[in-house]
Amino acid sequence: MEELKALAIKKLEERGVTINDIALIVKDIQSIYRNISIDECIDTVLYVISKRETIYTILTGISLDEAAEKGLLDEKVNNLIKNDKGLFGLDEILALSIVNMNGSIALTNFGYLDKIKPGIIGKIDNEGKKKIRCHTFLDDIVSAIAASAASRIAHNVEEN
Numbered sequence: 001m002e003e004l005k006a007l008a009i010k011k012l013e014e015r016g017v018t019i020n021d022i023a024l025i026v027k028d029i030q031s032i033y034r035n036i037s038i039d040e041c042i043d044t045v046l047y048v049i050s051k052r053e054t055i056y057t058i059l060t061g062i063s064l065d066e067a068a069e070k071g072l073l074d075e076k077v078n079n080l081i082k083n084d085k086g087l088f089g090l091d092e093i094l095a096l097s098i099v100n101m102n103g104s105i106a107l108t109n110f111g112y113l114d115k116i117k118p119g120i121i122g123k124i125d126n127e128g129k130k131k132i133r134c135h136t137f138l139d140d141i142v143s144a145i146a147a148s149a150a151s152r153i154a155h156n157v158e159e160n
C-alpha cells in the first residue's frame with residue numbers, strides 16, 4: 001500500500017496538485033474554528049491519502065482524466081468526461097467514496113468546497129474550463145480529500 005500511496009501522491013503532483021496545496025485549503029476551512037498549524041493539516045491530508053479507498057479513487061479518477069485528455073475512450077464517453085458537463089455527476093460520485101469514510105462534516109465540507117472552489121481547486125477547475133487539461137475527476141477528488149481532512153480535524157477537536 002505504501003507504494004501505491006507514493007504513486008497516488010506522484011500522480012497528484014504530475015496533475016498540478018501538491019499535498020501543501022490541499023493542506024492550505026484544510027487550514028482555511030478550520031481556521032474559522034481555531035488556530036491550526038499547516039503541519040497538522042499536512043499530516044491529516046497524508047493520513048486521508050494513506051487510506052485504500054482514497055488511493056484507488058485518486059489513481060482511477062486521474063487515469064480517466066488522462067485517458068479523456070488523450071482521446072482514448074469511446075468517443076461519446078470521452079466527450080462526456082472531456083466537456084465536464086454538469087449533469088455527468090460520476091466525478092462527484094467517485095469522490096464520495098473518500099468523503100463517505102470521514103464523517104458527516106466531510107459531506108458538508110465537500111458541498112461547500114464544490115461551490116466556493118478555493119485555492120488549487122479553482123485553479124484546476126479553470127485549467128479544465130479553458131481545456132488546457134482535463135480535470136473533471138481531479139477537482140472533486142481534491143475537494144473530497146480536503147473536506148475529509150478538515151472533518152477529521154473537527155471530529156478530533158470534539159473528542160478532546
Ligand code: MG
Binds near residue numbers: 139
Ligand atoms: Mg468535476
